[in-house]
Amino acid sequence: MRQAPSMTGLRVLEAVVRNGSLSAAARELCVTPAAVSHRLRDLELASGTALVLRSGMRFLPTDTGRQVLESLGDAFQRIRAADAILRLDKDQPLRIVSSYSFAVLWLAPRIATFQARHPGLRLFLHPSHTPPPDGQGDVTVVHAAQRPHLGKWALLFRDRCIAVARVDHPVFRTCGAGPDDVLNGRLVHVAHERGPAWGEYSWQKWAVALRLPRVVPTSGPTVSAEHMAVDLILAEDAFALVSATNASRLLADGRLRAVPGTEVETGCSYWVSVPGKAGAKGRMSADFLAWVRQELGSPGVAMKEGADAPSQQAPLPEA
Numbered sequence: 001m002r003q004a005p006s007m008t009g010l011r012v013l014e015a016v017v018r019n020g021s022l023s024a025a026a027r028e029l030c031v032t033p034a035a036v037s038h039r040l041r042d043l044e045l046a047s048g049t050a051l052v053l054r055s056g057m058r059f060l061p062t063d064t065g066r067q068v069l070e071s072l073g074d075a076f077q078r079i080r081a082a083d084a085i086l087r088l089d090k091d092q093p094l095r096i097v098s099s100y101s102f103a104v105l106w107l108a109p110r111i112a113t114f115q116a117r118h119p120g121l122r123l124f125l126h127p128s129h130t131p132p133p134d135g136q137g138d139v140t141v142v143h144a145a146q147r148p149h150l151g152k153w154a155l156l157f158r159d160r161c162i163a164v165a166r167v168d169h170p171v172f173r174t175c176g177a178g179p180d181d182v183l184n185g186r187l188v189h190v191a192h193e194r195g196p197a198w199g200e201y202s203w204q205k206w207a208v209a210l211r212l213p214r215v216v217p218t219s220g221p222t223v224s225a226e227h228m229a230v231d232l233i234l235a236e237d238a239f240a241l242v243s244a245t246n247a248s249r250l251l252a253d254g255r256l257r258a259v260p261g262t263e264v265e266t267g268c269s270y271w272v273s274v275p276g277k278a279g280a281k282g283r284m285s286a287d288f289l290a291w292v293r294q295e296l297g298s299p300g301v302a303m304k305e306g307a308d309a310p311s312q313q314a315p316l317p318e319a
Helices: 007-019 022-029 033-047 063-072 075-091 100-107 111-117 179-183 203-209 226-235 248-252 279-296
Strands: 052-055 058-061 094-099 123-128 139-144 154-166 187-190 239-243 256-258 264-273
Touching: 007 022, 007 033, 007 052, 007 058, 007 063, 007 075, 022 033, 058 063, 094 100, 094 279, 100 123, 100 139, 100 226, 100 239, 100 248, 111 123, 111 279, 139 279, 154 226, 154 279, 179 203, 187 226, 203 264, 226 239, 226 256, 248 256
Parallel strands: 094 123, 094 139, 187 239
Antiparallel strands: 052 058, 139 264, 154 239, 154 256, 154 264
């Protein structure tokens, strides 16, 4: 039985004729001109006839060579196009767009463990207060009172906040510290322009949730994100309301300490969207979400239009 012609030889023949020279074909194929010459000669020996001839400074196909290339058609062009798609999918980074404080406080300190699962993966982590246009992120996490209207979102976890301070805060030197002691201290406030519908939670709402018959002090600095509040309380004796999930690493590391009896539900949740992309990018996005759920210790929630978290907030504006 006659053996099929060498695919490498056919690829070399096509590249030499298309580029017109051995050196140009060699650059495209990432080999030496000598290797191109050898493969071309091997193909001619196997076929028993010349396939190219030199005309001036260019290599042109013989009649047999032309017939071979006509039979191949655009096969190698289509192979190059397929390779470009695969290379693009591999070379593009996995884009994670996340609510700012979740990205800074929870995700960034842990993301090296996901990177270790995929050493060659390029990651792009983009913290953002504002949900991006659909398709900008391969995985998108938002902090909101309700599931966003546009796109398919799944519940990641329901948010609870807690009053925290650095471990050497004077309040921890006495026994029985609690919510009243917090209101007697210096407070860091968190407020941003998108308001409660997108995760803002005030000391006033916290006091109401705990039924504290106290006037909440309005003095103290105000920042636009809870990770900034964390930076402030690490630098001075003050309290901040922070997501218990977002603060978990700092609490476990002993850099922050929670005041007993101060944890409350905020009425907001973290939501995640993973566009249904095909190929390696889609598989990597799905694996990233599975890793996040594993780190959170939360079960999977189906990607569907329902599953709203309970909330007393007004519906979200169209994003």
